[in-house]
Amino acid sequence: MASNALPPQPIPSSHPLAPAPFVVRSQTAETPDTHTLVLSPSDGHAVPPALPGQFNMLYVFGVGEAAISLSGDPSDATAVVHTVRNAGPITAAIAQSPPGQTVGIRGPYGRGWPIDQAKGRDVVLVAGGLGLPPLRPVLYGLLAHRERYGRIEVIYGARTPKDLVYYGQIQQWRLRPDIRFQVTVDAADRSWYGDVGLVTARIPDTRFEPGNSVAFLCGPEIMMKYAARDLEARGIPQSSIWLSMERNMKCAVAVCGHCQFGPAFVCRDGPVFRYDVVRDWLATREL
Amino acid sequence: MAVPSIGDRLLLDRRDFPTFLASLHSAGYRIVGPTVRDGAIVYGDIAAETDLPIGWTERQNAGTYRLERRGDEALFGYVVGPHSWKKYLFPSHERLWTAARDGDSFTVTPEPTPERPLAFLGVRACELAALRITDKVFMGGIPDPSYSARRHKILRVAVQCGQAGGTCFCVSMGTGPGVTSDYDLSLTEILSEGRHEFLVAVGTELGASVLASVPTRRATAEDDQVAAAIVSRTAASMGRSMDPTGLRDLLLSQPNHPRWDQVAKRCLSCTNCTMACPTCFCHTTEEVPSLDAEKTERWRRWDSCFNLEFTKLHTTPVRASSSSRYRQWLTHKLGSWHDQFGSSGCVGCGRCITWCPVAIDITEEVAALRVPPASPPAEGGPR
Known part of the structure; x- marks a missing residue:
């Protein structure tokens, strides 16, 4: 039999895809093409609560929008922090926003890192290139409650020493006795005293209890694919390895279709996925 | 003339079809439906019944579509053209919001949601299925403001297909050709032995209300059988099939x-x-x-x-x-x-x-x- 007309639904007075104005409080150059912006709501409203691993849609008036991961301290309720690489006209406009400029934000969106699963266990973070900013909120969270976790091992790789973000902060993390923060670069000149090589080359030397560890991976897909494979080979089960996927995004609310990865919408079902869920998709070319 | 109610099955004479359209107009609807343009039957505004593809049908096959004259004056004697109803609920180009500079900041104004309610005239069973699907897409999560605003105002005048197209396979997908749910009114065009009538099934109060001022009479069990036979004949002549198993x-x-x-x-x-x-x-x-x-x-x-x-x-x-x-x-x-x-x-x-x-x-x-x-x-x- 015929169903009745749809029940009336309230239509929101503001558009769910409309950005809210935020003001850039500070802009820090990380590398020649990457900047960290600290933003706060220009209307004085509270910063919407976000989880490590989630992302916002950042908007520059008259230019457009891009999906950018949150990279600040999740316990700081006064500011939103994003590290943005100039990779095109929109991200260039965002990254180059000087203090005082208004940037639109909507979000946060997506599923973040399952930090609760790290309690009582060793934690391995593997970041490649601009994969460190989405993992930085995890590190802040772990260090804020250091006693809750086992060993913390961080491996961070970049193309060259000049491409390392958060350079000063990394020096401080490397001085801490209660975590190990390894840095490696693909290529360097004689002025670099650190490791040279892929992040996967650091995995054999990383110390963790395989049956009682979680691993969070973020970086280029190829890096995550091989890092996950190697961590699994060292005994971390697939279900304890998590990685953050990146796809073209327009809407961030699972309706524009762009970010589909297998049956998942990366914006809604990700960007953080459990390795056993995406392993076969990662193995399929051009999925 | 009794006031129609949900579940009623009525007969509407072809000659009273203009009265039906007038009733939709006077209820405030903008009627959109099939019309001939650029050598195809597309969806557009229907001001009068002469806008409908009277006496036209089409021949469809993979990569081909040709309009043809029918031997009769059927109003809905075609199948589906290149357009679908999504163009009204989810327009191909649509402004979401505008923004203006406001000192150092900016102010965003959402696009006002529309406008006159739409009456979809001639929605096929497969298209009602498509509507159920796009409802899930646009309203299953955070409701899309413009889609839901339009969607909640439409009147669905369905039509059961009297013939199948060369590329049709709704039977395989379980979506047609019979209209069984999600309609306000459902029409079956009966064209035989000098008869030209529509069997109208009333699906909702809304459907009943727009019929109140239209001359109709009660359909008989025989009329129902005639309509059922039309649907069965259509179901048996699908141009394509696709095994949906697994x-x-x-x-x-x-x-x-x-x-x-x-x-x-x-x-x-x-x-x-x-x-x-x-x-x-x-x-x-x-x-x-x-x-x-x-x-x-x-x-x-x-x-x-x-x-x-x-x-x-x-x-x-x-x-x-x-x-x-x-x-x-x-x-x-x-x-x-x-x-x-x-x-x-x-x-x-x-x-x-x-x-x-x-x-x-x-x-x-x-x-x-x-x-x-x-x-x-x-x-x-x-x-």
Whole structure:
């Protein structure tokens, strides 16, 4: 039999895809093409609560929008922090926003890192290139409650020493006795005293209890694919390895279709996925 | 003349059809429905019954569509054309919001939601199924403001198909040709032995209300049988068929089937299938600033998974090959759609077959994918 007309639904007075104005409080150059912006709501409203691993849609008036991961301290309720690489006209406009400029934000969106699963266990973070900013909120969270976790091992790789973000902060993390923060670069000149090589080359030397560890991976897909494979080979089960996927995004609310990865919408079902869920998709070319 | 109520089955004489249209107009509806334009039956505004494709039908096959004269004066004697109702609920270009500079900041004004309620005249069973699907897409999560505003105001005047098209396969997909739910009114056009009447089934109070001032009489059991026979005859003459068994699992398990490369040799990535599909919903957004940069507008427009830009990440597309893009379209439509929205994304309307310029046939592709590859596929999928 015929169903009745749809029940009336309230239509929101503001558009769910409309950005809210935020003001850039500070802009820090990380590398020649990457900047960290600290933003706060220009209307004085509270910063919407976000989880490590989630992302916002950042908007520059008259230019457009891009999906950018949150990279600040999740316990700081006064500011939103994003590290943005100039990779095109929109991200260039965002990254180059000087203090005082208004940037639109909507979000946060997506599923973040399952930090609760790290309690009582060793934690391995593997970041490649601009994969460190989405993992930085995890590190802040772990260090804020250091006693809750086992060993913390961080491996961070970049193309060259000049491409390392958060350079000063990394020096401080490397001085801490209660975590190990390894840095490696693909290529360097004689002025670099650190490791040279892929992040996967650091995995054999990383110390963790395989049956009682979680691993969070973020970086280029190829890096995550091989890092996950190697961590699994060292005994971390697939279900304890998590990685953050990146796809073209327009809407961030699972309706524009762009970010589909297998049956998942990366914006809604990700960007953080459990390795056993995406392993076969990662193995399929051009999925 | 009794006031109609839900469940009533009434007869509307062809000569009273203008009264029916007038009733919709006087109820405040903007009527949209089938009309002949540019050699095809498309959906447009219906001011009077003369706008309808009276006496026209079409011949459809893979890659071809031709209008033809019928031997009678049927109002709905065709199947479906290149348009679908999605163009009214989810327009191909739509402004989402405008923004204006406001000192150092900016103010966003959402686009006002429309306008007059729409009466969809001549919605086929497969199209009602498509409507259920796009409802899930646009209103299943955060409701899309403009889609839901329009959707909640439509009146659905369905029509049970009196004939099947050459590319129709709604029977395979379980979506038609009979109209069984989700209608306000459902019409069956009866044209025989000098009769030209519509059997009207009343589905909702809304449907009943617009019939109140239209002359009708009670249909008999015989009239019901005549209508049922029309639907059965249509069901028996589908131009295509597609075995729906296990389609989701089939598609999701075949990312490396050699058929993807074969179909990609023909596919032009023209996006016609996705534009004509009544359920394809992918879209992109565009920023349209004014020349003085004081104002800007945010638009969305239909996009397609066949476009290279669609998956562009930084500088390169994730799906660079045609075969990966065709695989995405079909695997989504028939496979992962189930995971995302709880049903297939295909309603068997045949538009993607008819409007493909190189006559790629979804039913043929599925049949080919059912044949296991002769030798183990190359590792890593299409290239």
